[in-house]
Amino acid sequence: xxxxxxxxxxxxxxxxxxxxxxxxxxxxxxxxxxxxxxxxxxxxxxxxxxxxxxxxxxxxxxxxxxxxxxxxxxxxxxxxxxxxxxxxxxxxxxxxxxxxxxxxxxxxxxxxxxxxxxxxx
Amino acid sequence: xxxxxxxxxxxxxxxxxxxxxxxxxxxxxxxxxxxxxxxxxxxxxxxxxxxxxxxxxxxxxxxxxxxxxxxxxxxxxxxxxxxxxxxxxxxxxxxxxxxxxxxxxxxxxxxxxxxxxxxxxxxxxxxxxxxxxxxxxxxxxxxxxxxxxxxxxxxxxxxxxxxxxxxxxxxxxxxxxxxxxxxxxxxxxxxxxxxxxxxxxxxxxxxxxxxxxxxxxxxxxxxxxxxxxxxxxxxxxxxxxxxxxxxxxxxxxxxxxxxxxxxxxxxxxxxxxxxxxxxxxxxxxxxxxxxxxxxxxxxxxxxxxxxxxxxxxxxxxxxxxxxxxxxxxxxxxxxxxxxxxxxxxxxxxxxxxxxxxxxxxxxxxxxxxxxxxxxxxxxxxxxxxxxxxxxxxxxxxxxxxxxxxxxxxxxxxxxxxxxxxxxxxxxxxxxxxxxxxxxxxxxxxxxxxxxxxxxxxxxxxxxxxx
Numbered sequence: 342x343x344x345x346x347x348x349x350x351x352x353x354x355x356x357x358x359x360x361x362x363x364x365x366x367x368x369x370x371x372x373x374x375x376x377x378x379x380x381x382x383x384x385x386x387x388x389x390x391x392x393x394x395x396x397x398x399x400x401x402x403x404x405x406x407x408x409x410x411x412x413x414x415x416x417x418x419x420x421x422x423x424x425x426x427x428x429x430x431x432x433x434x435x436x437x438x439x440x441x442x443x444x445x446x447x448x449x450x451x452x453x454x455x456x457x458x459x460x461x462x
Numbered sequence: 463x464x465x466x467x468x469x470x471x472x473x474x475x476x477x478x479x480x481x482x483x484x485x486x487x488x489x490x491x492x493x494x495x496x497x498x499x500x501x502x503x504x505x506x507x508x509x510x511x512x513x514x515x516x517x518x519x520x521x522x523x524x525x526x527x528x529x530x531x532x533x534x535x536x537x538x539x540x541x542x543x544x545x546x547x548x549x550x551x552x553x554x555x556x557x558x559x560x561x562x563x564x565x566x567x568x569x570x571x572x573x574x575x576x577x578x579x580x581x582x583x584x585x586x587x588x589x590x591x592x593x594x595x596x597x598x599x600x601x602x603x604x605x606x607x608x609x610x611x612x613x614x615x616x617x618x619x620x621x622x623x624x625x626x627x628x629x630x631x632x633x634x635x636x637x638x639x640x641x642x643x644x645x646x647x648x649x650x651x652x653x654x655x656x657x658x659x660x661x662x663x664x665x666x667x668x669x670x671x672x673x674x675x676x677x678x679x680x681x682x683x684x685x686x687x688x689x690x691x692x693x694x695x696x697x698x699x700x701x702x703x704x705x706x707x708x709x710x711x712x713x714x715x716x717x718x719x720x721x722x723x724x725x726x727x728x729x730x731x732x733x734x735x736x737x738x739x740x741x742x743x744x745x746x747x748x749x750x751x752x753x754x755x756x757x758x759x760x761x762x763x764x765x766x767x768x769x770x771x772x773x774x775x776x777x778x779x780x781x782x783x784x785x786x787x788x789x790x791x792x793x794x795x796x797x798x799x800x801x802x803x804x805x806x807x808x809x810x811x812x813x814x815x816x817x818x819x820x821x822x823x824x825x826x827x828x829x830x831x832x833x834x835x836x837x838x839x840x841x842x843x844x845x846x847x848x849x850x851x852x853x854x855x856x857x858x859x860x861x862x863x864x865x866x867x868x869x870x871x872x873x874x875x876x877x878x879x880x881x882x883x884x885x886x887x888x889x890x891x892x893x894x895x896x897x898x899x900x901x902x903x904x905x906x907x908x909x910x911x912x913x914x915x916x917x918x919x920x921x922x923x924x925x926x927x928x
Contacts, residue, residue, distance in 0.1 A: 353739060357742055360746070361742065444794075446734040447735070448764060450798040454797055
């Protein structure tokens with residue numbers, strides 16, 4: 342089972358996502374923004390994957406920036422993005438190669454499929 | 463045979479330039495074939511005749527008199543002397559005259575060789591070209607958009623008054639310079655240079671090339687560049703017209719609108735995610751037989767959300783692309799097919815049809831119900847193929863959802879969840895004003911055909927693709 346860092350600024354959405362992920366046997370680390378996430382990423386905590394919203398509070402592409410910083414700190418980290426916004430070409434260009442993407446609103450089946458694909462990659 | 467072996471008379475008769483030889487008294491001693499042809503005369507009419515008397519005095523031209531009587535006596539040769547005159551036989555002509563004194567052994571007086579080249583057409587073309595470019599300059603100065611006309615070598619021939627005013631430069635600062643050299647080299651963009659190099663040789667216009675930069679005195683600006691080849695009919699000289707359209711305000715409005723749309727989309731999708739999350743939370747504590755109903759509800763919310771991106775990009779009078787929408791539904795449903803159902807494939811075959819946004823939601827929910835029914839019922843082994851297709855048949859749309867699964871069984875119709883799904887199908891078909899054909903089993907699969915009226919408000923609307 343894996344340790345997944347969940348970054349989502351909406352508390353309810355984050356907690357439901359964490360509930361689903363924990364139901365599949367994974368451990369979660371919870372962050373509401375990039376700053377909280379970076380504390381985990383810079384720590385000695387073992388982390389297998391990052392599941393981040395792209396639009397984080399005041400930063401429209403905050404999740405993309407966070408993922409790049411996360412990979413710089415932990416090159417083997419797997420990444421799954423999510424957003425309710427339109428996925429623009431500019432946004433796609435910021436995605437780290439080989440990562441997964443999930444559009445909101447997502448069901449538990451869709452999240453389960455993406456998490457499985459992310460961890461298998 | 464070497465050129466030197468050819469008799470001088472043969473050369474004289476062959477060259478296309480009209481040649482005549484005059485004696486010291488300006489009587490014509492001989493002329494070549496080109497002269498007779500050009501001036502429509504003959505050797506009999508010409509030889510021995512005084513130059514001013516030739517052809518009823520048509521060579522008695524003040525300019526020629528000046529050459530023969532004032533210039534030649536003092537110089538051994540004259541080149542490029544231009545004579546313009548109305549010849550009664552051939553009309554108005556411009557002649558380029560080269561004159562040379564020729565001395566033979568024993569002839570101390572010498573003769574005068576005149577080579578006369580008819581340059582009328584060349585001069586007329588030059589005048590026409592001048593007039594044409596003068597016209598272009600007038601147009602350039604009239605147009606409000608800043609623009610420049612470029613020479614073949616990409617240097618500026620002329621810049622419009624609007625161009626000079628906007629960029630705060632003088633005409634002298636632009637003339638003969640390349641666009642890339644202007645200002646602080648804002649136009650020195652490799653992609654633009656590459657495109658500009660193709661405009662003249664390949665006649666390839668530049669359409670809407672955007673450049674955003676800081677311009678002195680203007681601040682941050684976005685310009686749209688368009689270029690095309692301009693040429694005068696019948697003239698081989700080509701130039702390039704480069705127009706600069708300031709689209710800063712329009713771009714800002716587009717960015718504001720996009721930012722607002724993104725903000726609204728973010729909030730709506732997050733709210734829908736909360737609804738889907740609430741259902742997921744309820745499903746977690748619900749008895750297993752009821753879980754399917756909660757999942758079906760999540761899928762219906764997902765189908766509406768799918769449409770949101772397409773609908774929110776459309777405004778009044780615009781339409782949603784049905785084919786693009788079907789592909790989005792197939793993509794999302796395929797992403798949901800995990801675990802025991804991961805062997806099910808969903809294929810889309812759709813004509814490029816359009817639907818107005820008001821009817822897009824029931825249409826999307828209808829497709830979702832039919833595809834969900836196929837996924838739930840057709841493949842007990844968790845593998846198979848579903849085809850979603852839409853085509854125009856006469857003045858109707860035919861929606862077909864077909865699978866290669868186990869086919870229908872009578873007992874299916876009494877199962878509660880599927881019955882509810884069928885109820886939804888009937889409601890959406892009725893809402894759209896369509897009819898549903900009885901589902902049929904063909905081979906091992908099931909085909910559902912639904913006829914719907916064209917779902918497009920008449921009036922030629924723009925198409926919005928996914």
